[in-house]
Amino acid sequence: MSPKLSDERKERRRQQILEAAKRVFAEKGFGAATLKDIIEEAGMSRGWIYLYYPTKEEIFEALLDHQDADHERYLAGLEASSTSVWELISASYSMRLNEWASSSDRGLMPAFYEYFLVGWRDEARRELLRRRYEKGIVQFAELLQTGIDRGEFNPVLGVLDISRLAASFQEGIVTHTYAVGAAKANSPMQIEALLDYLKSLLRPATDSRRPSREETL
Amino acid sequence: MSPKLSDERKERRRQQILEAAKRVFAEKGFGAATLKDIIEEAGMSRGWIYLYYPTKEEIFEALLDHQDADHERYLAGLEASSTSVWELISASYSMRLNEWASSSDRGLMPAFYEYFLVGWRDEARRELLRRRYEKGIVQFAELLQTGIDRGEFNPVLGVLDISRLAASFQEGIVTHTYAVGAAKANSPMQIEALLDYLKSLLRPATDSRRPSREETL
DNA sequence: CCACAAAATGAACTTCGTGTCATTTTGAGT
DNA sequence: ACTCAAAATGACACGAAGTTCATTTTGTGG
Numbered sequence A, B: 001m002s003p004k005l006s007d008e009r010k011e012r013r014r015q016q017i018l019e020a021a022k023r024v025f026a027e028k029g030f031g032a033a034t035l036k037d038i039i040e041e042a043g044m045s046r047g048w049i050y051l052y053y054p055t056k057e058e059i060f061e062a063l064l065d066h067q068d069a070d071h072e073r074y075l076a077g078l079e080a081s082s083t084s085v086w087e088l089i090s091a092s093y094s095m096r097l098n099e100w101a102s103s104s105d106r107g108l109m110p111a112f113y114e115y116f117l118v119g120w121r122d123e124a125r126r127e128l129l130r131r132r133y134e135k136g137i138v139q140f141a142e143l144l145q146t147g148i149d150r151g152e153f154n155p156v157l158g159v160l161d162i163s164r165l166a167a168s169f170q171e172g173i174v175t176h177t178y179a180v181g182a183a184k185a186n187s188p189m190q191i192e193a194l195l196d197y198l199k200s201l202l203r204p205a206t207d208s209r210r211p212s213r214e215e216t217l
Numbered sequence C: 001c002c003a004c005a006a007a008a009t010g011a012a013c014t015t016c017g018t019g020t021c022a023t024t025t026t027g028a029g030t
Numbered sequence D: 001a002c003t004c005a006a007a008a009t010g011a012c013a014c015g016a017a018g019t020t021c022a023t024t025t026t027g028t029g030g
Helices: A007-032 A035-041 A046-051 A056-081 A085-101 A108-119 A123-149 A155-159 A162-183 A191-202 B007-028 B035-041 B046-051 B056-081 B085-101 B108-119 B123-149 B155-159 B162-183 B191-202
Strands: none
Touching: A007 A035, A007 A056, A007 A108, A007 B108, A035 A046, A035 A056, A056 A085, A085 A123, A085 A162, A085 A191, A108 A123, A108 A162, A108 B108, A123 A155, A123 A162, A162 A191, A162 B162, A162 B191, A191 B162, B007 B035, B007 B056, B007 B108, B035 B046, B035 B056, B056 B085, B085 B123, B085 B162, B085 B191, B108 B123, B108 B162, B123 B155, B123 B162, B162 B191
16 A cells, blocks of 8 residues: 555654744744755755745744644633733733743744735735734733723723724834844843833823833833 | 046936835835846846945935935924924824825835844844834933923823833834735825824823724724 | 655756946047 | 047846756555
């Protein structure tokens, strides 16, 4: 009979490629990385990769899917165990930002945003990207609204447009993380400061600690 | 005597290149654009451009410088004629965002961010980019502080970290503009909504209009 | 341990952008 | 109108990445 390779072996191969790709993308960014780089990083031969991933884009999408799945799993667990909305928000951001901040993944974030930026020009990919983009905003807005409804956050927030507050913070995080994240290992990600700021915005009545300027730039 | 070309003619040539480059970058983005594209768009010959701009990066920097100079001029005029801090802030953002939103420049913005994103990896260019990045934040933070000191904004803002508020909004604008800006002509830039949100954040006591959710997403 | 099909290889080909340079064109000064 | 150096041209060489494919290797069923 034909000695069909076991699926698990195929899976191992794909995994091998993805791990190599992750390193390459983190180091060079999306545009500058080439299939050649990835193949060599994985220690494989030139034409080989076409049997699995024919384009850079497909490899990247696969990476994104992995990342998303991990994060979903984490969030689900978190939601079950959290006692307050703020705890959920802060743990979620901490987790994601710490993940990005880890030295091995540091360069990956700019690569992600680069990919989004270029992809937006491509009619075919735009919808996919838009969905991913808005999902985070909507989720966050819902959390904020829940917090307000429960009386956990300052009722003054009622005058604000919650969707836009969510969008603004989420969008701010994006720029902040890629800018600081790409800036080098010697620029800390300032996760605490970011969360402090958000907390002071949401709960000014109960938490009035004001960070000094030096502490935050 | 040697027929030295007049400086103004040289200047016209440079201008010609920059205009062609602007169109090409807007259409293709930074990474995908090639010197070849730019030369052809400008209607010139292959080896020609190296006499003026040897690399894509230099052309792009020149474009940035033009843009900056224009904006500085505008701001200076504005500062002289504005009667309140809020007026200054809102006019400044409106101007810049409207400029970006104009159809001819629409694609330029993603190209700018793409350039930044890639440039950040390059040790040599990082300092330049970082300066440009922080400049806007610092300027905005100063405006906010002035507004608070003058009693123009809600004193409740005192509990917030102003530097971070400025950074957060400025950083949010970046992501918002590239995301929406790149998303297509049919997605309006929502400048009014953004400014409304900022206004409600700064002046909740005096302006309590709350935009509906439909209006803002 | 043999056969054989799938998996893997890497040389070779194609394509494309960059950069060079010998040659032609242009235009200010005489 | 003529001269000559600067400006402009575009054919060409080069390198790097993508892609193909004939050949070799691998490993399971018989």
